[in-house]
Amino acid sequence: MPLAYVLNPLDRRANDRPDAQWIAGQRQRPDAKLVRIAGDQTLIAAGRLLTANAPSGGLTVFLGLDRSGTPWFACRTEETEGLRDLRSLAMEEALPPEELGILAQARSLIQWHERRNFCSNCAHTLEIADAGYRRHCAGCGMDHFPRTDPVVIIVVRHGRRVLLGRQKAWKPGMYSALAGFVEPGETIEDAARREVFEEAGIRVGEVRYVASQPWPFLSNLMIGLIGEALTSEITLDTNELEEARWFEESEARQMVERTHPEGLYAANPMAIAHGLVKTALAG
Ligand SMILES: [Zn+2]
Known part of the structure:
Protein backbone atom coordinates (compact mmCIF):
# COMPACT_ATOMS: atom_id res chain seq x y z
CA MET A 1 0.00 0.00 0.00
CA PRO A 2 1.42 3.41 -0.91
CA LEU A 3 1.66 6.29 1.56
CA ALA A 4 -1.65 8.18 1.42
CA TYR A 5 -2.12 11.84 0.42
CA VAL A 6 1.44 12.37 -0.92
CA LEU A 7 0.83 12.16 -4.68
CA ASN A 8 -0.94 15.39 -5.55
CA PRO A 9 -0.57 15.95 -9.32
CA LEU A 10 -2.11 19.44 -9.43
CA ASP A 11 -0.23 22.51 -10.58
CA ARG A 12 -1.49 25.09 -8.08
CA ARG A 13 -0.75 28.04 -10.40
CA ALA A 14 0.07 30.32 -7.47
CA ASN A 15 1.03 33.15 -9.85
CA ASP A 16 -2.25 33.00 -11.77
CA ARG A 17 -4.81 32.34 -9.05
CA PRO A 18 -4.86 35.92 -7.61
CA ASP A 19 -6.11 37.04 -11.08
CA ALA A 20 -9.92 37.02 -10.70
CA GLN A 21 -10.43 37.07 -14.47
CA TRP A 22 -8.19 34.03 -14.97
CA ILE A 23 -10.02 32.13 -12.21
CA ALA A 24 -13.42 33.10 -13.68
CA GLY A 25 -12.26 31.66 -17.02
CA GLN A 26 -11.27 28.39 -15.33
CA ARG A 27 -14.60 28.22 -13.49
CA GLN A 28 -16.55 28.56 -16.71
CA ARG A 29 -14.77 25.74 -18.48
CA PRO A 30 -17.14 22.84 -19.19
CA ASP A 31 -14.51 20.31 -18.04
CA ALA A 32 -13.95 22.04 -14.64
CA LYS A 33 -14.12 19.58 -11.75
CA LEU A 34 -15.51 20.30 -8.32
CA VAL A 35 -14.61 18.14 -5.32
CA ARG A 36 -17.31 18.24 -2.65
CA ILE A 37 -16.28 18.11 0.99
CA ALA A 38 -18.41 17.59 4.12
CA GLY A 39 -16.16 17.51 7.19
CA ASP A 40 -13.85 14.50 6.75
CA GLN A 41 -16.05 13.11 3.99
CA THR A 42 -16.52 13.29 0.24
CA LEU A 43 -18.47 11.65 -2.59
CA ILE A 44 -17.07 8.86 -4.73
CA ALA A 45 -18.40 6.64 -7.50
CA ALA A 46 -16.87 3.62 -9.23
CA GLY A 47 -13.48 4.08 -7.57
CA ARG A 48 -13.08 7.77 -8.50
CA LEU A 49 -13.94 11.06 -6.86
CA LEU A 50 -17.47 12.02 -7.83
CA THR A 51 -16.95 15.58 -9.01
CA ALA A 52 -19.58 18.07 -10.12
CA ASN A 53 -19.03 20.23 -13.18
CA ALA A 54 -19.97 23.77 -12.33
CA PRO A 55 -18.49 25.34 -9.21
CA SER A 56 -21.29 26.44 -6.90
CA GLY A 57 -21.85 29.99 -5.74
CA GLY A 58 -20.96 29.07 -2.14
CA LEU A 59 -17.55 28.58 -0.56
CA THR A 60 -15.40 27.40 -3.48
CA VAL A 61 -11.61 27.26 -3.66
CA PHE A 62 -9.27 26.64 -6.59
CA LEU A 63 -7.02 23.59 -6.26
CA GLY A 64 -5.03 23.60 -9.49
CA LEU A 65 -4.75 22.25 -13.01
CA ASP A 66 -4.19 18.54 -13.59
CA ARG A 67 -1.75 17.14 -16.17
CA SER A 68 -4.31 17.47 -18.95
CA GLY A 69 -4.95 21.11 -18.00
CA THR A 70 -8.35 20.46 -16.40
CA PRO A 71 -9.10 22.89 -13.55
CA TRP A 72 -10.06 21.43 -10.17
CA PHE A 73 -12.01 23.27 -7.49
CA ALA A 74 -13.35 22.26 -4.09
CA CYS A 75 -16.45 23.32 -2.19
CA ARG A 76 -18.35 22.42 0.93
CA THR A 77 -21.39 20.25 0.30
CA GLU A 78 -24.58 19.87 2.31
CA GLU A 79 -25.17 16.43 0.79
CA THR A 80 -25.63 13.63 3.29
CA GLU A 81 -26.11 10.61 1.01
CA GLY A 82 -23.24 8.50 -0.28
CA LEU A 83 -20.50 10.26 1.69
CA ARG A 84 -17.24 8.40 2.39
CA ASP A 85 -14.65 9.11 5.05
CA LEU A 86 -11.14 10.19 3.91
CA ARG A 87 -9.32 7.79 6.24
CA SER A 88 -11.31 4.75 5.08
CA LEU A 89 -10.79 5.74 1.44
CA ALA A 90 -7.03 5.71 2.05
CA MET A 91 -6.99 2.49 4.08
CA GLU A 92 -9.12 0.64 1.56
CA GLU A 93 -7.20 2.10 -1.42
CA ALA A 94 -10.62 3.02 -2.75
CA LEU A 95 -9.29 5.86 -4.92
CA PRO A 96 -6.24 6.40 -7.17
CA PRO A 97 -3.34 7.80 -5.05
CA GLU A 98 -3.40 11.06 -7.03
CA GLU A 99 -7.03 11.66 -6.09
CA LEU A 100 -6.28 11.05 -2.40
CA GLY A 101 -3.64 13.78 -2.70
CA ILE A 102 -6.14 16.19 -4.24
CA LEU A 103 -8.61 15.30 -1.51
CA ALA A 104 -6.10 16.13 1.23
CA GLN A 105 -5.57 19.59 -0.26
CA ALA A 106 -9.32 20.14 -0.68
CA ARG A 107 -10.22 18.99 2.82
CA SER A 108 -7.58 21.10 4.59
CA LEU A 109 -8.42 24.25 2.59
CA ILE A 110 -12.19 23.95 3.06
CA GLN A 111 -11.75 23.28 6.77
CA TRP A 112 -9.53 26.36 7.12
CA HIS A 113 -12.20 28.56 5.51
CA GLU A 114 -14.98 27.07 7.63
CA ARG A 115 -13.15 28.19 10.76
CA ARG A 116 -11.85 31.53 9.53
CA ASN A 117 -14.82 33.80 9.08
CA PHE A 118 -13.57 36.59 11.34
CA CYS A 119 -10.33 38.48 11.70
CA SER A 120 -8.27 37.32 14.67
CA ASN A 121 -6.87 40.84 14.96
CA CYS A 122 -10.05 43.00 14.91
CA ALA A 123 -13.00 40.53 14.66
CA HIS A 124 -14.21 42.05 11.35
CA THR A 125 -15.71 39.63 8.78
CA LEU A 126 -13.07 38.33 6.34
CA GLU A 127 -13.37 38.27 2.55
CA ILE A 128 -12.05 35.39 0.43
CA ALA A 129 -9.22 36.38 -1.95
CA ASP A 130 -6.75 34.68 -4.31
CA ALA A 131 -9.24 31.92 -5.18
CA GLY A 132 -9.18 30.69 -1.59
CA TYR A 133 -5.50 31.11 -0.66
CA ARG A 134 -5.99 34.31 1.32
CA ARG A 135 -8.64 35.95 3.47
CA HIS A 136 -8.53 39.70 3.69
CA CYS A 137 -9.80 41.93 6.49
CA ALA A 138 -11.35 45.20 5.27
CA GLY A 139 -11.44 46.36 8.89
CA CYS A 140 -7.72 46.42 9.71
CA GLY A 141 -6.16 45.40 6.38
CA MET A 142 -4.62 42.19 7.69
CA ASP A 143 -4.25 39.22 5.35
CA HIS A 144 -4.78 35.68 6.65
CA PHE A 145 -3.29 32.68 4.85
CA PRO A 146 -4.24 28.98 4.99
CA ARG A 147 -2.02 27.26 7.50
CA THR A 148 -0.51 23.85 7.87
ZN1 LIG B 1 -8.94 42.78 10.95
Whole structure:
Protein backbone atom coordinates (compact mmCIF):
# COMPACT_ATOMS: atom_id res chain seq x y z
CA MET A 1 0.00 0.00 0.00
CA PRO A 2 1.42 3.41 -0.91
CA LEU A 3 1.66 6.29 1.56
CA ALA A 4 -1.65 8.18 1.42
CA TYR A 5 -2.12 11.84 0.42
CA VAL A 6 1.44 12.37 -0.92
CA LEU A 7 0.83 12.16 -4.68
CA ASN A 8 -0.94 15.39 -5.55
CA PRO A 9 -0.57 15.95 -9.32
CA LEU A 10 -2.11 19.44 -9.43
CA ASP A 11 -0.23 22.51 -10.58
CA ARG A 12 -1.49 25.09 -8.08
CA ARG A 13 -0.75 28.04 -10.40
CA ALA A 14 0.07 30.32 -7.47
CA ASN A 15 1.03 33.15 -9.85
CA ASP A 16 -2.25 33.00 -11.77
CA ARG A 17 -4.81 32.34 -9.05
CA PRO A 18 -4.86 35.92 -7.61
CA ASP A 19 -6.11 37.04 -11.08
CA ALA A 20 -9.92 37.02 -10.70
CA GLN A 21 -10.43 37.07 -14.47
CA TRP A 22 -8.19 34.03 -14.97
CA ILE A 23 -10.02 32.13 -12.21
CA ALA A 24 -13.42 33.10 -13.68
CA GLY A 25 -12.26 31.66 -17.02
CA GLN A 26 -11.27 28.39 -15.33
CA ARG A 27 -14.60 28.22 -13.49
CA GLN A 28 -16.55 28.56 -16.71
CA ARG A 29 -14.77 25.74 -18.48
CA PRO A 30 -17.14 22.84 -19.19
CA ASP A 31 -14.51 20.31 -18.04
CA ALA A 32 -13.95 22.04 -14.64
CA LYS A 33 -14.12 19.58 -11.75
CA LEU A 34 -15.51 20.30 -8.32
CA VAL A 35 -14.61 18.14 -5.32
CA ARG A 36 -17.31 18.24 -2.65
CA ILE A 37 -16.28 18.11 0.99
CA ALA A 38 -18.41 17.59 4.12
CA GLY A 39 -16.16 17.51 7.19
CA ASP A 40 -13.85 14.50 6.75
CA GLN A 41 -16.05 13.11 3.99
CA THR A 42 -16.52 13.29 0.24
CA LEU A 43 -18.47 11.65 -2.59
CA ILE A 44 -17.07 8.86 -4.73
CA ALA A 45 -18.40 6.64 -7.50
CA ALA A 46 -16.87 3.62 -9.23
CA GLY A 47 -13.48 4.08 -7.57
CA ARG A 48 -13.08 7.77 -8.50
CA LEU A 49 -13.94 11.06 -6.86
CA LEU A 50 -17.47 12.02 -7.83
CA THR A 51 -16.95 15.58 -9.01
CA ALA A 52 -19.58 18.07 -10.12
CA ASN A 53 -19.03 20.23 -13.18
CA ALA A 54 -19.97 23.77 -12.33
CA PRO A 55 -18.49 25.34 -9.21
CA SER A 56 -21.29 26.44 -6.90
CA GLY A 57 -21.85 29.99 -5.74
CA GLY A 58 -20.96 29.07 -2.14
CA LEU A 59 -17.55 28.58 -0.56
CA THR A 60 -15.40 27.40 -3.48
CA VAL A 61 -11.61 27.26 -3.66
CA PHE A 62 -9.27 26.64 -6.59
CA LEU A 63 -7.02 23.59 -6.26
CA GLY A 64 -5.03 23.60 -9.49
CA LEU A 65 -4.75 22.25 -13.01
CA ASP A 66 -4.19 18.54 -13.59
CA ARG A 67 -1.75 17.14 -16.17
CA SER A 68 -4.31 17.47 -18.95
CA GLY A 69 -4.95 21.11 -18.00
CA THR A 70 -8.35 20.46 -16.40
CA PRO A 71 -9.10 22.89 -13.55
CA TRP A 72 -10.06 21.43 -10.17
CA PHE A 73 -12.01 23.27 -7.49
CA ALA A 74 -13.35 22.26 -4.09
CA CYS A 75 -16.45 23.32 -2.19
CA ARG A 76 -18.35 22.42 0.93
CA THR A 77 -21.39 20.25 0.30
CA GLU A 78 -24.58 19.87 2.31
CA GLU A 79 -25.17 16.43 0.79
CA THR A 80 -25.63 13.63 3.29
CA GLU A 81 -26.11 10.61 1.01
CA GLY A 82 -23.24 8.50 -0.28
CA LEU A 83 -20.50 10.26 1.69
CA ARG A 84 -17.24 8.40 2.39
CA ASP A 85 -14.65 9.11 5.05
CA LEU A 86 -11.14 10.19 3.91
CA ARG A 87 -9.32 7.79 6.24
CA SER A 88 -11.31 4.75 5.08
CA LEU A 89 -10.79 5.74 1.44
CA ALA A 90 -7.03 5.71 2.05
CA MET A 91 -6.99 2.49 4.08
CA GLU A 92 -9.12 0.64 1.56
CA GLU A 93 -7.20 2.10 -1.42
CA ALA A 94 -10.62 3.02 -2.75
CA LEU A 95 -9.29 5.86 -4.92
CA PRO A 96 -6.24 6.40 -7.17
CA PRO A 97 -3.34 7.80 -5.05
CA GLU A 98 -3.40 11.06 -7.03
CA GLU A 99 -7.03 11.66 -6.09
CA LEU A 100 -6.28 11.05 -2.40
CA GLY A 101 -3.64 13.78 -2.70
CA ILE A 102 -6.14 16.19 -4.24
CA LEU A 103 -8.61 15.30 -1.51
CA ALA A 104 -6.10 16.13 1.23
CA GLN A 105 -5.57 19.59 -0.26
CA ALA A 106 -9.32 20.14 -0.68
CA ARG A 107 -10.22 18.99 2.82
CA SER A 108 -7.58 21.10 4.59
CA LEU A 109 -8.42 24.25 2.59
CA ILE A 110 -12.19 23.95 3.06
CA GLN A 111 -11.75 23.28 6.77
CA TRP A 112 -9.53 26.36 7.12
CA HIS A 113 -12.20 28.56 5.51
CA GLU A 114 -14.98 27.07 7.63
CA ARG A 115 -13.15 28.19 10.76
CA ARG A 116 -11.85 31.53 9.53
CA ASN A 117 -14.82 33.80 9.08
CA PHE A 118 -13.57 36.59 11.34
CA CYS A 119 -10.33 38.48 11.70
CA SER A 120 -8.27 37.32 14.67
CA ASN A 121 -6.87 40.84 14.96
CA CYS A 122 -10.05 43.00 14.91
CA ALA A 123 -13.00 40.53 14.66
CA HIS A 124 -14.21 42.05 11.35
CA THR A 125 -15.71 39.63 8.78
CA LEU A 126 -13.07 38.33 6.34
CA GLU A 127 -13.37 38.27 2.55
CA ILE A 128 -12.05 35.39 0.43
CA ALA A 129 -9.22 36.38 -1.95
CA ASP A 130 -6.75 34.68 -4.31
CA ALA A 131 -9.24 31.92 -5.18
CA GLY A 132 -9.18 30.69 -1.59
CA TYR A 133 -5.50 31.11 -0.66
CA ARG A 134 -5.99 34.31 1.32
CA ARG A 135 -8.64 35.95 3.47
CA HIS A 136 -8.53 39.70 3.69
CA CYS A 137 -9.80 41.93 6.49
CA ALA A 138 -11.35 45.20 5.27
CA GLY A 139 -11.44 46.36 8.89
CA CYS A 140 -7.72 46.42 9.71
CA GLY A 141 -6.16 45.40 6.38
CA MET A 142 -4.62 42.19 7.69
CA ASP A 143 -4.25 39.22 5.35
CA HIS A 144 -4.78 35.68 6.65
CA PHE A 145 -3.29 32.68 4.85
CA PRO A 146 -4.24 28.98 4.99
CA ARG A 147 -2.02 27.26 7.50
CA THR A 148 -0.51 23.85 7.87
CA ASP A 149 0.93 22.70 11.18
CA PRO A 150 4.28 20.89 11.26
CA VAL A 151 4.34 17.67 13.27
CA VAL A 152 7.52 15.71 13.93
CA ILE A 153 7.16 11.94 13.84
CA ILE A 154 10.20 9.90 14.78
CA VAL A 155 11.39 6.31 15.07
CA VAL A 156 14.31 6.17 17.51
CA ARG A 157 16.95 3.45 17.22
CA HIS A 158 19.20 2.04 19.91
CA GLY A 159 21.57 -0.53 18.49
CA ARG A 160 19.33 -3.13 16.86
CA ARG A 161 16.17 -2.00 18.64
CA VAL A 162 13.51 0.57 17.76
CA LEU A 163 11.34 2.63 20.11
CA LEU A 164 7.59 2.56 19.47
CA GLY A 165 4.66 3.66 21.58
CA ARG A 166 0.92 3.37 21.74
CA GLN A 167 -1.95 5.56 22.89
CA LYS A 168 -4.85 4.13 24.85
CA ALA A 169 -7.40 5.09 22.17
CA TRP A 170 -5.68 3.11 19.42
CA LYS A 171 -6.83 -0.27 18.16
CA PRO A 172 -5.43 -3.19 20.18
CA GLY A 173 -1.98 -4.26 18.98
CA MET A 174 -1.10 -1.04 17.16
CA TYR A 175 2.20 0.66 17.93
CA SER A 176 3.56 3.72 16.19
CA ALA A 177 6.33 6.29 16.03
CA LEU A 178 6.32 9.05 18.65
CA ALA A 179 4.97 12.37 17.37
CA GLY A 180 4.19 15.93 18.38
CA PHE A 181 3.74 19.48 17.11
CA VAL A 182 6.73 21.70 16.44
CA GLU A 183 6.59 24.69 18.79
CA PRO A 184 7.39 28.32 17.90
CA GLY A 185 11.11 29.03 17.77
CA GLU A 186 12.10 25.38 17.54
CA THR A 187 13.97 23.44 14.88
CA ILE A 188 12.53 20.18 13.58
CA GLU A 189 15.40 18.27 15.18
CA ASP A 190 14.94 19.91 18.59
CA ALA A 191 11.17 19.36 18.47
CA ALA A 192 11.74 15.65 17.84
CA ARG A 193 14.30 15.38 20.67
CA ARG A 194 11.94 17.23 23.04
CA GLU A 195 8.94 15.04 22.16
CA VAL A 196 10.81 11.78 22.66
CA PHE A 197 12.19 12.97 25.99
CA GLU A 198 8.77 14.22 27.17
CA GLU A 199 6.92 11.05 26.16
CA ALA A 200 9.47 8.33 26.85
CA GLY A 201 12.35 9.91 28.81
CA ILE A 202 14.87 8.93 26.10
CA ARG A 203 17.63 11.36 25.07
CA VAL A 204 18.11 11.50 21.29
CA GLY A 205 21.29 12.60 19.51
CA GLU A 206 21.50 12.54 15.72
CA VAL A 207 18.20 13.10 13.87
CA ARG A 208 17.78 12.43 10.15
CA TYR A 209 14.97 13.56 7.84
CA VAL A 210 13.35 10.76 5.80
CA ALA A 211 10.10 11.96 4.19
CA SER A 212 6.94 13.99 4.81
CA GLN A 213 3.21 13.39 4.51
CA PRO A 214 0.29 15.83 4.43
CA TRP A 215 -2.22 14.69 7.06
CA PRO A 216 -5.54 16.45 6.44
CA PHE A 217 -7.05 15.92 9.94
CA LEU A 218 -7.09 18.90 10.30
CA SER A 219 -4.16 20.31 8.37
CA ASN A 220 -0.91 18.81 9.54
CA LEU A 221 2.34 18.12 7.77
CA MET A 222 3.96 15.00 9.21
CA ILE A 223 7.77 15.32 9.09
CA GLY A 224 9.20 11.80 9.21
CA LEU A 225 12.51 11.32 11.04
CA ILE A 226 14.84 8.66 12.33
CA GLY A 227 16.83 9.37 15.47
CA GLU A 228 19.66 7.70 17.37
CA ALA A 229 19.15 7.22 21.10
CA LEU A 230 21.79 8.36 23.59
CA THR A 231 20.05 6.68 26.53
CA SER A 232 17.79 3.62 26.76
CA GLU A 233 15.86 3.69 30.02
CA ILE A 234 12.21 4.54 29.37
CA THR A 235 10.28 6.91 31.63
CA LEU A 236 6.73 7.00 30.35
CA ASP A 237 4.49 10.08 30.27
CA THR A 238 1.17 8.36 30.91
CA ASN A 239 -0.78 11.46 29.86
CA GLU A 240 0.52 11.00 26.32
CA LEU A 241 1.11 7.27 25.97
CA GLU A 242 -0.22 4.03 27.38
CA GLU A 243 3.05 2.29 26.62
CA ALA A 244 6.46 2.84 25.01
CA ARG A 245 8.79 -0.07 24.32
CA TRP A 246 12.02 -1.04 22.68
CA PHE A 247 11.33 -3.71 20.07
CA GLU A 248 14.10 -5.97 18.83
CA GLU A 249 14.68 -5.74 15.08
CA SER A 250 13.23 -9.22 14.44
CA GLU A 251 10.04 -8.43 16.35
CA ALA A 252 9.63 -5.02 14.72
CA ARG A 253 9.97 -6.69 11.32
CA GLN A 254 7.12 -9.05 12.20
CA MET A 255 5.08 -6.01 13.19
CA VAL A 256 5.73 -4.36 9.80
CA GLU A 257 4.89 -7.57 7.94
CA ARG A 258 1.84 -8.27 10.14
CA THR A 259 3.18 -11.71 11.14
CA HIS A 260 3.65 -10.98 14.84
CA PRO A 261 2.40 -13.98 16.93
CA GLU A 262 0.51 -11.67 19.32
CA GLY A 263 -0.98 -9.60 16.51
CA LEU A 264 1.09 -6.50 17.26
CA TYR A 265 1.65 -4.23 14.26
CA ALA A 266 3.55 -1.08 13.33
CA ALA A 267 0.97 1.55 12.30
CA ASN A 268 -1.08 1.42 9.13
CA PRO A 269 0.76 1.22 5.79
CA MET A 270 -1.01 4.38 4.62
CA ALA A 271 0.69 6.35 7.41
CA ILE A 272 4.28 7.58 7.39
CA ALA A 273 5.03 5.85 10.72
CA HIS A 274 4.87 2.47 9.01
CA GLY A 275 7.40 3.54 6.37
CA LEU A 276 9.69 5.02 9.03
CA VAL A 277 9.85 1.72 10.91
CA LYS A 278 10.73 -0.03 7.64
CA THR A 279 13.44 2.54 6.91
CA ALA A 280 14.82 2.27 10.44
CA LEU A 281 15.03 -1.53 10.09
CA ALA A 282 16.76 -1.24 6.71
CA GLY A 283 19.56 0.61 8.48
ZN1 LIG B 1 -8.94 42.78 10.95
